[in-house]
Amino acid sequence: MVLACATSLAASAQEAGGDDAATALRTLEHEWLEAQARNDNRALDLIFDNAVVYVEYGELITKGDYLLRVRSKAPRCAHLEAPPSWLGLTLKQA
DSSP: OHHHHHHHHHHHHHHHOHHHHHHHHHHHHHHHHHHHHHTOHHHHHHHSOTTOEEEETTEEEEHHHHHHHHHHSOOOOSOOOOOTTTTOOOOOOO
């Protein structure tokens, strides 16, 4: 899931170019972490593409399967923090 999202986010960010793209990527990353911490399926559904596939311990998990799993768990914490380079992406200017 991370790889699929990171790839599409990086492509979008590179097309937009500059600091605006990096800011948009960091904002989306923050929203993802917040939604994950609150088990907010609605927000995660909007963030993830329908074609996303998450690989967990060698098993492929679809977006629908992932959201069902998130929905069934209690929220883990109120807030998560991650450094801007959490996804390991380097944005290049066009």
